[in-house]
Amino acid sequence: RKEVEQDPGPFNVPEGATVAFNCTYSNSASQSFFWYRQDCRKEPKLLMSVYSSGNEDGRFTAQLNRASQYISLLIRDSKLSDSATYLCVVNPPNDYKLSFGAGTTVTVRA
Amino acid sequence: SAVISQKPSRDICQRGTSLTIQCQVDSQVTMMFWYRQQPGQSLTLIATANQGSEATYESGFVIDKFPISRPNLTFSTLTVSNMSPEDSSIYLCSGVRDTEAFFGQGTRLTVV
Numbered sequence: 001r002k003e004v005e006q007d008p009g010p011f012n013v014p015e016g017a018t019v020a021f022n023c024t025y026s027n028s029a030s031q032s033f034f035w036y037r038q039d040c041r042k043e044p045k046l047l048m049s050v051y052s053s054g055n056e057d058g059r060f061t062a063q064l065n066r067a068s069q070y071i072s073l074l075i076r077d078s079k080l081s082d083s084a085t086y087l088c089v090v091n092p093p094n095d096y097k098l099s100f101g102a103g104t105t106v107t108v109r110a
Numbered sequence: 111s112a113v114i115s116q117k118p119s120r121d122i123c124q125r126g127t128s129l130t131i132q133c134q135v136d137s138q139v140t141m142m143f144w145y146r147q148q149p150g151q152s153l154t155l156i157a158t159a160n161q162g163s164e165a166t167y168e169s170g171f172v173i174d175k176f177p178i179s180r181p182n183l184t185f186s187t188l189t190v191s192n193m194s195p196e197d198s199s200i201y202l203c204s205g206v207r208d209t210e211a212f213f214g215q216g217t218r219l220t221v222v
Contacts, residue, residue: 032209034210034211036211041218042215042216043202043213043214043215043216044153044202044211044213045213046210046211046212049210087152087153089211091209096140096141096158096206096209097143097155097158098206098211100152100153101152102151102152103152
């Protein structure tokens with residue numbers, strides 16, 4: 001089983017729509033969780049950290065479900081500029097190395 | 111956040127040759143890593159670049175093929191040695207500070 005698994009998509013949504021997707025992780029002791037955004041032919045960039053209580057940053061909401069070992073990302077009021085690949089990243093305990101999901105591709109159309 | 115400058119951004123190389131990729135961080139980071147990313151796939155960790163000592167390689171990657179240096183806390187190099195077409199990929203360096211990872215812009219390598 002992969003350490004981090006994501007639905008690859010693609011999710012094709014119209015502008016203004018809400019899109020949500022999940023990521024599951026295998027190590028129940030993992031402590032830190034992140035969503036990174038990667039644009040085509042660019043490097044990944046941190047979108048947001050995911051906290052136990054869930055957190056929101058503008059139109060983006062991240063949730064953590066430890067019992068079921070998944071994190072989610074919800075994008076409200078989608079913009080064309082939200083089109084990208086979203087990488088789920090998990091930090092195992094006592095380790096600086098990060099485990100990356102394969103990414104979920106989101107395409108927002110006009 | 112930290113800024114990582116990576117170069118070259120792209121190169122086309124002949125098989126059998128070697129290419130050295132450099133990453134310079136604008137401030138100290140705790141850890142530095144080197145990744146490879148095939149098109150449409152996720153990042154695969156090559157190794158952890160240890161400051162002043164030999165890198166720690168992941169399964170499937172060896173020092174003879176991917177020698178790494180990290181002479182100080184803000185600079186690291188990765189060499190792709192004796193290249194073959196299978197080495198064509200995007201190579202990314204990463205620095206970590208306070209669990210947040212920052213990435214260089216990537217090196218798009220094509221081996222012909």
